[in-house]
Amino acid sequence: MARMAGRRTLFAAPVLLVVTFGVFAVAAASPFDPVKAYAGTAGLTASQDDLDQLRANLGVDQPLLTRWWNWLTAALTGDLGDSAVLRQPVADVIGERLGWSVLLAATAFLVAVLLGTGLGVLAARRPGGLLDRAVSSLAYTLEAAPAFWLGLLAIWFFALKLDVLPAGGLTDTASDTVTTGQVASHLVLPAAVLGISQLPWFYLYVRQGVADALEEDPVRGARARGLSERTVLLGHALRSGMLPMLTLVGSRVPELITGALLVETVFSWPGIAAATVQAATSVDFPLLAALTVLATAAVLLGNLLSDLLYGLADPRVGFDG
Numbered sequence: 001m002a003r004m005a006g007r008r009t010l011f012a013a014p015v016l017l018v019v020t021f022g023v024f025a026v027a028a029a030s031p032f033d034p035v036k037a038y039a040g041t042a043g044l045t046a047s048q049d050d051l052d053q054l055r056a057n058l059g060v061d062q063p064l065l066t067r068w069w070n071w072l073t074a075a076l077t078g079d080l081g082d083s084a085v086l087r088q089p090v091a092d093v094i095g096e097r098l099g100w101s102v103l104l105a106a107t108a109f110l111v112a113v114l115l116g117t118g119l120g121v122l123a124a125r126r127p128g129g130l131l132d133r134a135v136s137s138l139a140y141t142l143e144a145a146p147a148f149w150l151g152l153l154a155i156w157f158f159a160l161k162l163d164v165l166p167a168g169g170l171t172d173t174a175s176d177t178v179t180t181g182q183v184a185s186h187l188v189l190p191a192a193v194l195g196i197s198q199l200p201w202f203y204l205y206v207r208q209g210v211a212d213a214l215e216e217d218p219v220r221g222a223r224a225r226g227l228s229e230r231t232v233l234l235g236h237a238l239r240s241g242m243l244p245m246l247t248l249v250g251s252r253v254p255e256l257i258t259g260a261l262l263v264e265t266v267f268s269w270p271g272i273a274a275a276t277v278q279a280a281t282s283v284d285f286p287l288l289a290a291l292t293v294l295a296t297a298a299v300l301l302g303n304l305l306s307d308l309l310y311g312l313a314d315p316r317v318g319f320d321g
Contacts, residue, residue, distance in 0.1 A: 012300045016293055017072075023292045024068040027283045035060065060285070071289055081286030085278050090290045093275055098294075100170070101271030104190055105260050111195030112202050117245070119199075120206025121238060127211050136207070139200035147197040147259040151266035154193050165189050168268040190267040197259050201248055209241030216240065246306060253302030257295050 035055045055061045062070075071081060080090035123132040142150075159167035166172065166189070171182045213219055214237045222232045264273035272291060279287040 019296045023289045028064045080290045083287040085282040085284045097272045107191040108194035112198035116199045116202025120203045123207045124210035143200045148262045151193045194263045205245040209244045213237040213240035249306040
């Protein structure tokens with residue numbers, strides 16, 4: 001396990017280097033002018049000399065390779081630079097928002113895994129039954145439903161029509177303190193929407209995996225020995241049927257990140273979505289590079305976690321092969 005983790009870490013380093021350089025290259029080719037974005041309305045009346053001086057102060061007058069190398073060497077020492085748009089250190093921008101994004105994504109992921117696994121097991125017990133047909137049809141429908149559309153629908157129904165849950169934000173209106181109860185109530189809708197948007201893949205994989213496992217000889221042998229259906233289902237078929245689903249853990253991370261950005265925007269959740277949008281539209285090089293590295297690292301960690309879980313669940317898979 002340690003050897004595989006070490007190899008993956010060594011592989012991640014050049015990937016992150018290429019990704020960060022790609023961010024600076026794309027930003028350099030963008031039609032957006034970071035100087036005008038930084039100056040705002042004052043840039044409309046500023047002289048060309050003032051704009052040139054501001055460009056030099058921001059460092060965007062340097063060649064692409066120089067800008068990337070300066071940012072990279074500073075980042076390796078812990079200095080991620082300053083956000084030109086948000087006017088604060090990039091580390092502070094990420095630190096203030098990352099925790100809320102992790103809370104939302106982790107809760108949604110837990111909802112998707114638990115609900116998808118439970119429904120998949122129940123549907124696999126009677127393939128073609130009423131529950132199987134109903135849930136499978138809903139899963140295929142949800143696959144085509146964008147996360148932001150589900151969010152708007154949830155706000156209309158639960159917040160506006162039923163008035164049982166808050167429509168967005170982190171705390172109640174006019175509240176100047178953040179309490180656990182308020183955060184929990186405001187987390188319900190965005191976490192449920194994000195989790196449900198990821199649920200179809202977990203449900204379909206578990207449903208197919210468990211249904212196939214129930215037809216395997218070891219499971220039939222367990223039934224022939226007189227074991228209860230509950231023991232056969234949970235002790236034999238579920239473990240075998242969960243193996244294909246474990247490979248989803250890594251592959252769903254990019255979709256989870258994308259969905260989280262959309263859901264955060266719809267529900268005004270104070271995560272990194274707003275900072276990501278501002279960094280992209282304003283060509284904020286330091287912030288854009290740091291957020292991209294963060295997302296890439298999350299994807300790489302997700303893939304590593306998927307392989308580790310698969311190896312732990314199936315002893316036949318070697319970690320060091």
